[in-house]
Amino acid sequence: MRHFVGIDLGGTNLKAGVTDENGVLLCKESIKTRADRKAAEIVRDMGYLAQNVIASAKLSPDRIAAIGVGSPGTPDNRAGVLLYANNLPFLNVPMRSEIRKIVDRPVFLENDANVAALAESVTGAAAxxxxxxxxxxxxxxxxxxxxxxxxxxxxxxxxxxxxxxxxxxxxxxxxxxxxxxxxxxxxxxxxxxxxxxxxxxxxxxxxxxxxxxxxxxxxxxxxxxxxxxxxxxxxxxxxxxxxxxxxxxxxxxxxxxxxxxxxxxxxxxxxxxxxxxxxxxxxxxxxxxxxxxxxxxxxxKMGNDAGIVGAAMMARACLADGLAG
Ligand SMILES: [Zn+2]
Incomplete structure (x- = not known):
């Protein structure tokens, strides 16, 4: 069974969770985003949060097939860069390469509302x-x-x-x-x-x-x-x-x-x-x-888990499409 990490970057909370390949959430953790900080510090916390939640799931990082990030604004998934995020200090932030410095697995990016909709489609109200x-x-x-x-x-x-x-x-x-x-x-x-x-x-x-x-x-x-x-x-x-x-x-x-x-x-x-x-x-x-x-x-149906599960399932879809993360 493959596993995925979903990261939900919000203006208030930063959440991450591990799911199995069907989108079943195995464990999750949350910290404050503290959006008044520099983007580099927030991205570093995203990496550490992913690392922690993988450890909580009692998995080694190489068991994680990919990491998905749902963020506000406009991510460029091809380049692995968050171009812009409303309410957060992100402008052309190389999120993929920064997260990979901490957890070296493929990283994919998508808009948070889109991943929440995907969560409802995979395991939620429209499954x-x-x-x-x-x-x-x-x-x-x-x-x-x-x-x-x-x-x-x-x-x-x-x-x-x-x-x-x-x-x-x-x-x-x-x-x-x-x-x-x-x-x-x-x-x-x-x-x-x-x-x-x-x-x-x-x-x-x-x-x-x-x-x-x-x-x-x-x-x-x-x-x-x-x-x-x-x-x-x-x-x-x-x-x-x-x-x-x-x-x-x-x-x-x-x-x-x-x-x-x-x-x-x-x-x-x-x-x-x-x-x-x-x-x-x-x-x-x-x-x-x-x-x-x-x-x-x-x-x-997905409530507060929509962002985490949707981000993880988005990463699954990107891998299935053969994209490089
Ligand atoms: Zn409008």
Missing amino acids: DVPDSITVTLGTGVGGGIILDHRIHGGFNHAAGEIGHFVLVQGGEPCTCGRRGCFETVCSATGLVRETVAAARLHPESRIHQVVGGDLSRVSARTAFEAARLGDAVAQRVVDRYLELLAEGLANLVNLLMPQVLVIGGGVCNEGDALLVPLRSQVDHLGYYGPGVAKTEIRLA
């Missing part, structure tokens, strides 16, 4: 189908497109920026420079913004009560909570959010018709309050003729 799209509704909206169990990266490995198609022309400014991107309305950040705006317009709304009168405490949960208390203002915020989310997801469905669309991120903790109306609206908006099978919407 039973070849084509899936994973959409994570967090601070931003991230995601990845999996076609025939493989990451669809486009010719330049930059595809799958699911948060950045425009849903509301001329809408709120987006971090990418456009306005009204899917991310600006369907991220937790977008939902919080609309909840606060509605509360300001309606001093009588129970939104104020839910956050103890302090609008800085509004989270992605607040509108759902106030709506459950019977507040009409909050219900309108929730309804509008669901409507836009359904439009966005239906756009993805109509473009690619995956068997499964996986959604994750904090907003999904609302469970059926989110899922039931969402499924029915996307079914309605999808371009399905009579008798045509419909895309299924499922909740993400």
Whole structure:
């Protein structure tokens, strides 16, 4: 049995784990990234963390077939260089050669949202189908497109920026420079913004009560909570959010018709309050003729392990393609 190491480079935490060749996680470790440091120090810690986790799995490094790294931003897997990472001090960092100085095994790089989508496809919510799209509704909206169990990266490995198609022309400014991107309305950040705006317009709304009168405490949960208390203002915020989310997801469905669309991120903790109306609206908006099978919407299953397992399975795929790491 071959083994793989997956490294998940996040803005807050740096995680690594060992998986078997089927993506079963055998052990994992996590340290703080401390992103205010120099890139070279962070990369060195990535190497040491990989070394530690291999030792914890009671394996010698030569039993590791390859190491995969999932990072924010744009990695160049051919050159083994992280070109750029949002929120982290990485600019043209030769990650492959630096990690290999500590653990001398093939190293492959990929975007973190893409590897999370691959994890759902290999051992998570979409493991039973070849084509899936994973959409994570967090601070931003991230995601990845999996076609025939493989990451669809486009010719330049930059595809799958699911948060950045425009849903509301001329809408709120987006971090990418456009306005009204899917991310600006369907991220937790977008939902919080609309909840606060509605509360300001309606001093009588129970939104104020839910956050103890302090609008800085509004989270992605607040509108759902106030709506459950019977507040009409909050219900309108929730309804509008669901409507836009359904439009966005239906756009993805109509473009690619995956068997499964996986959604994750904090907003999904609302469970059926989110899922039931969402499924029915996307079914309605999808371009399905009579008798045509419909895309299924499922909740993400991999949680905090998605980055580690996905990175390890990405490394497996690169080896299978005969790439040099
Ligand atoms: Zn954008």
